[in-house]
Amino acid sequence: MTDETQLKILIADDEPLAAERLQMLLARIEGVYLVGTAHDGESAVRMAEALEPNLVLLDIAMPGLDGIEVARALSRSGDSPAVVFITAFDQFAVAAFDVAAIDYLMKPVEADRLSRSIERARAYLIAREDRAPDELPAAPTSPWLEEFWASDLSGLVRIAARDIDRVTAERDYMRLHVGKRSWLIHHSMAALEEGLDPDLFVRLHRSAIVRRDFIAGFSRNASGRWIARLADGNEQPVGRLYADQVRAIAGR
Known part of the structure; x- marks a missing residue:
């Protein structure tokens, strides 16, 4: 074709x-x-x-x-x-x-x-x-979540996991942020943390997962808690239980 x-x-x-x-x-x-x-x-x-x-x-x-x-x-x-x-x-x-x-x-x-x-x-x-599939070996199936279905005004839209900048919790729902848009899905934060590729995503708070390359830097607030600076200019507080993630990302 x-x-x-x-x-x-x-x-x-x-x-x-x-x-x-x-x-x-x-x-x-x-x-x-x-x-x-x-x-x-x-x-x-x-x-x-x-x-x-x-x-x-x-x-x-x-x-x-x-x-x-x-x-x-x-x-x-x-x-x-x-x-x-x-x-x-x-x-x-x-x-x-x-x-x-x-x-x-x-x-x-x-x-x-x-x-x-x-x-x-x-x-x-x-x-x-x-792709000429008869000339190439079959690609292995990824063990990680690769895409999601979310409600859209025109129906349902498929969202590639690699395109998600961050995930935030809203009661029983998770909000997937992609650029300036976002979608709600019915999922748990724990299930997403287990399902998303840890080489691409990191949990920084009990209510937030962020794509690693979307993190622009870290700073501390007046109380000494870490704050992640994101590529879109937003800030994401780092939960005390996840402070080790900052040190791991920074190689310290």
């Missing part, structure tokens, strides 16, 4: 109005070609095998095979299509991650959000083609 090649898309949605809306939105996007529309899971698998789309826009709640099962079935082929889930339900995000979905959009889908998702799928397919 090249940048100039049209992206062949299959829609799989048992709601005629939802499928029709996707068709109209796709008609406004350059470089895509709709090869067909399936209205249940079984026909989605059959049509994907016959029509060989590059991308499947896949509903989750469908009669027969649901969208997750369809994605698993498609992944068994050697050159499986990319999958973007489009659904009215947000509770399937973890399952979508498990089947390596490119994106997860909430209904009703907005035109610009769909367009961004299409471009993400295109970039993924081009990169996959360039």
Whole structure:
């Protein structure tokens, strides 16, 4: 697949109005070609095998095979299509991650959000083609958390762990800070500390984890407690229980 090649898309949605809306939105996007529309899971698998789309826009709640099962079935082929889930339900995000979905959009889908998702799928397919997997050894699976799903105004967004500047606790939720934006996820600080790569992240407080290269320096306040100066100009107090982390980072 090249940048100039049209992206062949299959829609799989048992709601005629939802499928029709996707068709109209796709008609406004350059470089895509709709090869067909399936209205249940079984026909989605059959049509994907016959029509060989590059991308499947896949509903989750469908009669027969649901969208997750369809994605698993498609992944068994050697050159499986990319999958973007489009659904009215947000509770399937973890399952979508498990089947390596490119994106997860909430209904009703907005035109610009769909367009961004299409471009993400295109970039993924081009990169996959360039990898020449038969010539390279398989990459080992990382034992650390590599990405998260978080709620967004347009649905759910996938956040790469390496892009997170810091994590702060807010009652039963954790806030992931990425640049000037932030997202809440339902997680515990202890679980994040165990799951995030310790070579990349360090816990500085009972309610804060910071990416190591986001720390610009340390200073002490009037009471002698350490304060971490962050790359964005903010400061993060270091808890007394985590003072050893400062000495370890500074090599003292």
